[in-house]
Amino acid sequence: MRQSELFTKTRREAPSDEASRNAELLIRAGYAHKEMAGVYSYLPLGLRALEKINGIIREEMNAIGGQEIHMTVLQNPELWEKTERWSERQVDNWFKTDLKNGWELGLGFTHEEPVANMMAQHIASYRDLPVYAYQIQTKFRNEGRAKSGLVRGREFLMKDMYSFNASEEDLDAFYERVKEAYKRIFTRTGIGEKVFLTFASGGVFSKYSHEFQAVSEAGEDTIHISREKNIAVNREVLTDEVLADLGIKREELEEAKAIEVGNIFKLGARFSEPLGLVFTDEKGENKPVIMGSYGLGPTRLMGAIVELLSDEKGIVWPESVAPFRIHLIALRTAKEGNAFYEKLARQGIEVFYDDREDASPGEKFADADLLGIPLRVVISEKTLREGKLEVKSRKTGEVKMMNEEEACKLPE
Amino acid sequence: MRQSELFTKTRREAPSDEASRNAELLIRAGYAHKEMAGVYSYLPLGLRALEKINGIIREEMNAIGGQEIHMTVLQNPELWEKTERWSERQVDNWFKTDLKNGWELGLGFTHEEPVANMMAQHIASYRDLPVYAYQIQTKFRNEGRAKSGLVRGREFLMKDMYSFNASEEDLDAFYERVKEAYKRIFTRTGIGEKVFLTFASGGVFSKYSHEFQAVSEAGEDTIHISREKNIAVNREVLTDEVLADLGIKREELEEAKAIEVGNIFKLGARFSEPLGLVFTDEKGENKPVIMGSYGLGPTRLMGAIVELLSDEKGIVWPESVAPFRIHLIALRTAKEGNAFYEKLARQGIEVFYDDREDASPGEKFADADLLGIPLRVVISEKTLREGKLEVKSRKTGEVKMMNEEEACKLPE
Numbered sequence: 001m002r003q004s005e006l007f008t009k010t011r012r013e014a015p016s017d018e019a020s021r022n023a024e025l026l027i028r029a030g031y032a033h034k035e036m037a038g039v040y041s042y043l044p045l046g047l048r049a050l051e052k053i054n055g056i057i058r059e060e061m062n063a064i065g066g067q068e069i070h071m072t073v074l075q076n077p078e079l080w081e082k083t084e085r086w087s088e089r090q091v092d093n094w095f096k097t098d099l100k101n102g103w104e105l106g107l108g109f110t111h112e113e114p115v116a117n118m119m120a121q122h123i124a125s126y127r128d129l130p131v132y133a134y135q136i137q138t139k140f141r142n143e144g145r146a147k148s149g150l151v152r153g154r155e156f157l158m159k160d161m162y163s164f165n166a167s168e169e170d171l172d173a174f175y176e177r178v179k180e181a182y183k184r185i186f187t188r189t190g191i192g193e194k195v196f197l198t199f200a201s202g203g204v205f206s207k208y209s210h211e212f213q214a215v216s217e218a219g220e221d222t223i224h225i226s227r228e229k230n231i232a233v234n235r236e237v238l239t240d241e242v243l244a245d246l247g248i249k250r251e252e253l254e255e256a257k258a259i260e261v262g263n264i265f266k267l268g269a270r271f272s273e274p275l276g277l278v279f280t281d282e283k284g285e286n287k288p289v290i291m292g293s294y295g296l297g298p299t300r301l302m303g304a305i306v307e308l309l310s311d312e313k314g315i316v317w318p319e320s321v322a323p324f325r326i327h328l329i330a331l332r333t334a335k336e337g338n339a340f341y342e343k344l345a346r347q348g349i350e351v352f353y354d355d356r357e358d359a360s361p362g363e364k365f366a367d368a369d370l371l372g373i374p375l376r377v378v379i380s381e382k383t384l385r386e387g388k389l390e391v392k393s394r395k396t397g398e399v400k401m402m403n404e405e406e407a408c409k410l411p412e
Numbered sequence: 413m414r415q416s417e418l419f420t421k422t423r424r425e426a427p428s429d430e431a432s433r434n435a436e437l438l439i440r441a442g443y444a445h446k447e448m449a450g451v452y453s454y455l456p457l458g459l460r461a462l463e464k465i466n467g468i469i470r471e472e473m474n475a476i477g478g479q480e481i482h483m484t485v486l487q488n489p490e491l492w493e494k495t496e497r498w499s500e501r502q503v504d505n506w507f508k509t510d511l512k513n514g515w516e517l518g519l520g521f522t523h524e525e526p527v528a529n530m531m532a533q534h535i536a537s538y539r540d541l542p543v544y545a546y547q548i549q550t551k552f553r554n555e556g557r558a559k560s561g562l563v564r565g566r567e568f569l570m571k572d573m574y575s576f577n578a579s580e581e582d583l584d585a586f587y588e589r590v591k592e593a594y595k596r597i598f599t600r601t602g603i604g605e606k607v608f609l610t611f612a613s614g615g616v617f618s619k620y621s622h623e624f625q626a627v628s629e630a631g632e633d634t635i636h637i638s639r640e641k642n643i644a645v646n647r648e649v650l651t652d653e654v655l656a657d658l659g660i661k662r663e664e665l666e667e668a669k670a671i672e673v674g675n676i677f678k679l680g681a682r683f684s685e686p687l688g689l690v691f692t693d694e695k696g697e698n699k700p701v702i703m704g705s706y707g708l709g710p711t712r713l714m715g716a717i718v719e720l721l722s723d724e725k726g727i728v729w730p731e732s733v734a735p736f737r738i739h740l741i742a743l744r745t746a747k748e749g750n751a752f753y754e755k756l757a758r759q760g761i762e763v764f765y766d767d768r769e770d771a772s773p774g775e776k777f778a779d780a781d782l783l784g785i786p787l788r789v790v791i792s793e794k795t796l797r798e799g800k801l802e803v804k805s806r807k808t809g810e811v812k813m814m815n816e817e818e819a820c821k822l823p824e
Contacts, residue, residue, distance in 0.1 A: 007479055007543040009534050033530045036517075041483040041530060044545075050482075067419055070462075071453040073485065073519075073550060074567050097507045097519065099566075100556050105448075107485075107509065107519075118445045118453060122421050127770070131419040133456075138485060138550060144512045154511075155486050358539070 001324070002341075003354040003367075006030075008043045010367050021218060022303040023149025025315050029370045031323075038146025038154035040299070045352075045371070048323035050157070053298045054136050056188050056320060057159050060181040064174075066134045066161055071114055073138060075106035079113040082274040093142045095154075107140040112267065112293055115162045116275040123289060126166050126281050130174065134161035136298060148220060150303030151259055157299040163292040164272075166279065171266060171290045178294050182212055182262050189301060190318025191308050195261060196232040198223050199242065205268030207245075208237070212296075213258035218307045221260050224253040232258075259304045262296040315372030316395050324352035326410060327373035329364050331380040340379060340389075340404065347408065369394070375410055413736070414753075415766040415779075418442075420455045422779050433630060434715040435561025437727050441782045443735075450558025450566035452711070457764075457783070460735035462569070465710045466548050468600050468732060469571050472593040476586075478546045478573055483526055485550060487518035491525040494686040505554045507566075519552040524679065524705055527574045528687040535701060538578050538693050542586065546573035548710060560632060562715030563671055569711040575704040576684075578691065583678060583702045590706050594624055594674050601713060602730025603720050607673060608644040610635050611654065617680030619657075620649070624708075625670035630719045633672050636665040644670075671716045674708040727784030728807050736764035738822060739785035741776050743792040752791060752801075752816065759820065781806070787822055 008030030015034055018024050026032040031046030042050055080086035095107040115133065123131060139158045146154050165171045186195040191214055198211040213223045213232055222235040226248045233242060243250060269288035277289045309316045319325060326344065328351050330337025341353040352373055354364050368376045378390040388401040391410065420442030427446055430436050438444040443458030454462055492498035500506065507519040527545065535543060551570040558566050577583045598607040603626055610623040625635045625644055634647040638660045645654060655662060681700035689701045721728045731737060738756065740763050742749025753765040764785055766776050780788045790802040800813040803822065
């Protein structure tokens with residue numbers, strides 16, 4: 001894509017009311033627009049990065065048998081009354097709205113109730129199990145406080161998967177597969193080393209749930225990390241009993257702020273029973289379907305990546321998430337710039353081409369640093385005299401002079 | 413994909429409260445789930461079809477210079493008060509909700525206000541124009557009546573494009589390009605012959621807007637078609653003056669019910685002026701940006717395709733929209749079926765494979781008719797004896813016997 005054709009402009013300053021580093025950078029770079037606190041729109045480059053994240057999540061969910069669906073925002077209270085999650089007393093961050101006839105509806109903050117209700121149409125027998133369904137869909141939470149940018153949104157994108165098994169053993173086995181899939185997602189999106197599997201409070205059905213916590217000063221959670229065991233414990237459950245369960249001594253724990261980038265939860269019959277999601281087993285007996293739920297927010301993950309990987313000059317995207325792989329900059333060398341851009345584009349290389357004639361070299365370099373595309377390739381009169389291109393890594397700052405042929409093979 | 417692994421099941425009966433043919437078929441086939449009147453979730457095969465439609469729309473919007481963005485559901489009243497579209501008196505189908513601090517927010521039914529407000533961050537000079545931005549995003553309309561299935565949703569997917577030009581002439585030229593892009597979309601999604609460009613009421617800025625109306629008994633609009641001129645007039649604007657404008661005689665008009673599958677609208681400065689979206693022209697003068705807006709609902713289009721192309725046995729997808737291109741059915745020939753399925757899948761052909769061992773041939777054939785995949789390929793002991801496969805067109809019913817090599821080249 002040609003930068004001259006992109007409608008977004010970079011900005012020196014973020015909105016004065018924006019307190020978070022991730023939103024500040026994403027807004028300044030023209031990736032996002034703030035509609036109000038905790039509510040962001042995604043502009044062309046931001047949407048490209050977000051779709052890269054979604055693509056990685058889809059691949060990993062499909063690889064463990066997930067089938068993609070798309071459920072609705074509007075929620076029927078009847079289902080949520082059955083599970084005792086409708087009233088404000090039970091759930092305090094609902095957004096609610098009214099139909100013209102006065103009936104109250106909710107805006108979904110999660111989808112256990114509608115997905116269990118829907119599955120009752122499709123699951124009748126043990127032969128219909130297991131089922132793993134997921135969606136990437138917009139959710140709403142009426143947060144009193146929304147000051148962490150994309151990390152805590154009132155409106156945000158969520159990947160939520162739900163598992164439906166015949167037995168606890170089957171759920172346990174699938175749960176472990178999701179754990180591994182989540183680890184792969186965080187590794188592939190460039191923050192794997194900073195994410196800890198964290199023990200958190202369970203429910204009626206299981207003693208613990210698990211969170212994936214990315215260590216960051218911008219985080220709203222506090223975790224206690226055991227580097228030796230490569231796990232962590234959420235402060236909320238840090239008791240002697242839990243430490244004994246996990247074989248961890250309190251002394252070895254390291255306290256850190258962290259962003260919860262994913263969580264997985266065994267639900268058992270908590271939702272299937274009140275919603276009538278039952279199946280007939282091999283012996284002809286009716287049993288409730290055993291459920292699990294698995295959340296991972298793509299927009300929050302995008303915010304976490306920016307928090308963790310940016311530097312004082314701007315964003316530093318990992319290659320897998322960057323909106324483009326190469327940022328080509330022509331400095332008063334439009335002819336050669338155009339030719340090389342066309343060449344890269346023909347090869348299917350994702351290249352963002354700064355062909356702007358009214359921007360100075362300094363502006364172009366500052367924009368490239370702010371936008372954070374992994375490789376910056378400069379064509380100038382100077383590089384042309386040497387018959388080379390200047391290739392700089394956004395991450396390491398390393399600069400190499402290459403000929404066209406070598407640069408065409410980028411990124412290796 | 414193997415049918416034995418798909419979690420959805422087909423049904424003989426639709427929900428008793430479902431009055432529309434499109435939703436009835438989509439629910440029975442397991443493409444959609446009804447959450448409540450006018451509110452549908454999309455299940456794996458339905459989401460695949462919907463993504464095919466979205467893909468066609470994206471291609472056509474990108475081809476005329478559209479840049480994709482993604483805006484929010486939650487709407488800030490301040491913007492809508494400026495354009496006098498906030499109060500119930502002004503707009504009667506808002507869904508509204510409240511923040512914890514009591515502030516009222518809206519759920520977007522369209523996005524002229526936020527997109528104009530956002531563009532004021534990115535457009536300052538005539539050099540920044542034109543800009544064409546679009547999104548495919550979930551919208552909400554508080555319809556009193558929602559009995560037409562996907563054709564009139566309370567929650568629905570909308571592709572909305574907004575154009576930003578320096579002059580009316582530039583808007584006019586782009587408007588014509590959108591018209592052609594819309595025609596291509598309806599042709600590519602298989603309903604082009606039934607869609608008429610229809611003159612409808614304009615606004616302050618232009619005498620007419622244009623709708624794309626698909627002739628169907630299930631439609632909620634009434635149009636008057638001139639077959640000779642290949643255009644139509646919405647009943648709402650059928651006056652002698654309009655007929656004179658278009659050079660049409662009243663006698664030649666043919667009345668028909670129709671589904672509005674798209675509409676395009678010249679907005680002029682209706683939104684840019686109150687929202688402060690101005691630019692500096694070549695002479696250094698400030699002028700309001702000239703806008704247009706262009707709607708096309710993918711979920712409504714999916715409903716219209718089902719209304720228009722289905723028959724008494726079920727859905728008949730056009731190839732471009734079908735969730736798969738081939739429905740392979742093995743009748744007690746699992747070994748040969750598996751081998752042929754693997755062969756097609758390796759070639760990247762989208763094949764849905766009915767490998768179910770507990771379904772009778774009659775059930776498999778009925779499901780194939782209901783699901784509406786364009787080509788049904790049967791492998792049975794009988795076809796194997798002939799060294800052939802039976803290939804049937806869902807649309808024409810035509811049956812051909814082919815060998816494997818010929819069938820591998822399907823669809824031609």
